[in-house]
Structures are given as C-alpha cells and as structure tokens.
Amino acid sequence: MTLAVDVLHYAPEFRVLINGTVLAAEISKTIKSIQLDQELNTLNDFSFVVQDEIYEGQFKWLGNPLFKYGNNVSIMLGYANRLVHMLEGKMQNISAQFFDGTAPTFTVEGSDNAYKTLTNNSAAEEFTNLTDSQIAQRVAGNAHLLPVVERTTIRRAAVTKQGGTSYFAFLQEIAKRNSFEVRISGRELHFGSGNRPVGV
Numbered sequence: 001m002t003l004a005v006d007v008l009h010y011a012p013e014f015r016v017l018i019n020g021t022v023l024a025a026e027i028s029k030t031i032k033s034i035q036l037d038q039e040l041n042t043l044n045d046f047s048f049v050v051q052d053e054i055y056e057g058q059f060k061w062l063g064n065p066l067f068k069y070g071n072n073v074s075i076m077l078g079y080a081n082r083l084v085h086m087l088e089g090k091m092q093n094i095s096a097q098f099f100d101g102t103a104p105t106f107t108v109e110g111s112d113n114a115y116k117t118l119t120n121n122s123a124a125e126e127f128t129n130l131t132d133s134q135i136a137q138r139v140a141g142n143a144h145l146l147p148v149v150e151r152t153t154i155r156r157a158a159v160t161k162q163g164g165t166s167y168f169a170f171l172q173e174i175a176k177r178n179s180f181e182v183r184i185s186g187r188e189l190h191f192g193s194g195n196r197p198v199g200v
Contacts, residue, residue, distance in 0.1 A: 015083055016048065017074040018066050030061065032105065034075065036086055038186050044112035046075055046087050052096075052103045062096055062106050069094065073110055085187055087112050088144055115184060117143040117167070124163035131155050132174045136182075136191035139167050143189065150192030152178055 014034055016023045023031075030051045037045040050067070053060040061067060071091045076083040089112040096106040118139070127135045133152040140147035161170040171182045175191060183190045 015076040019072050043115045047109040049107050054103045114143040114145050119166050119168045121164050125161045127159045140189040145189040148188050148190045
C-alpha cells in the first residue's frame with residue numbers, strides 16, 4: 001500500500017513567549033534547539049540555544065533585554081499549528097559559547113514556576129463552601145496548571161491550609177481522606193484515584 005503524506009502537516013513547530021509576547025520570526029529563527037526536562041513531581045527545566053549574529057561590530061541578541069535573568073518564558077510545542085503549552089517559567093542562567101571567526105551561541109536555562117508555587121512553603125489560606133475537588137481545581141489554576149480532577153461531592157464549610165506548609169502537602173492531606181493521590185505531570189495537576197471519570 002502506498003500512502004501520500006503531506007509532510008508540512010507533520011513538521012514540528014514551537015512558539016516561545018518572553019514576558020507574555022511571542023518572539024518575532026526574526027528572533028525565533030535564531031533558536032537552534034529547545035530542550036524540556038519533565039518528570040513526575042519534580043522541577044521541570046528548560047533550555048534553548050540561540051545563534052547570535054554580529055551587527056555593526058556588536059552582538060545582536062546577547063545582552064538584549066529579551067534575554068535577561070528573571071524574564072518570564074512560555075514554551076509551546078506541537079505540529080501543524082496544534083501547539084501544546086508545555087512550560088511556563090523564568091530565565092535563571094544565560095551562558096555564551098564563543099568560536100573563532102563566527103558569532104557566538106548562547107544557552108538560556110530556567111525552570112517551571114508551577115512546581116515551586118506548589119512545593120514552597122507559603123502563607124495560610126482558607127477555602128470555604130467548596131468540595132475537595134473544587135479546592136484542587138482552584139489550587140491548580142493558581143499555579144497555572146491544567147486540573148485533572150476526579151469529582152468529590154461533600155461540600156466543606158471551611159478547609160484551611162496552614163501557614164508554613166506547601167500547597168502540595170495540603171493537597172496530599174485532602175487527597176488522603178478521599179483515598180486519592182496527587183501528582184504533577186508536565187502542565188497537569190492530577191487529583192484522584194485514576195479509576196473514575198474526571199470533572200468537578
């Protein structure tokens with residue numbers, strides 16, 4: 001059997017946003033590679049390599065305000081304009097590699113905000129008149145994660161996350177009383193047993 005395939009529909013694509021703005025094509029074409037390191041319940045890291053240019057004796061992109069420590073980064077990957085939001089983090093390191101006779105490349109590295117938001121100790125917060133699944137959904141939303149949540153039905157008058165504890169530990173507590181588990185996978189926060197339909 002012979003199949004005709006339009007390869008344009010299967011060419012990998014990416015989109016990088018810095019401080020909420022999509023990189024212009026002129027800049028995007030200088031990105032040589034993107035790497036994402038994502039594991040279950042761990043800090044998600046990213047890096048991308050930029051091929052710089054020399055313009056009027058100066059580096060065109062190295063030192064540009066776009067590539068600055070602390071800038072927000074969003075990365076989307078996919079095929080044929082079907083891009084999936086993979087990561088939202090901050091630039092934490094920029095290192096240049098110099099070669100004789102050519103413009104340098106530099107690597108931008110950072111990590112995802114969501115894991116830190118959920119696992120760092122934080123102030124107390126009270127949740128009122130919500131089910132446990134609705135609490136999980138709200139926490140996921142505040143961390144800019146997609147909630148994958150199994151529905152619970154008991155509405156709680158008040159549930160308090162204690163100060164000096166993390167939201168992840170808090171979710172583990174309320175998951176335990178439902179015989180659920182909590183996990184962070186990529187851009188998703190999972191709250192449930194895995195055996196029931198999701199939905200809140």
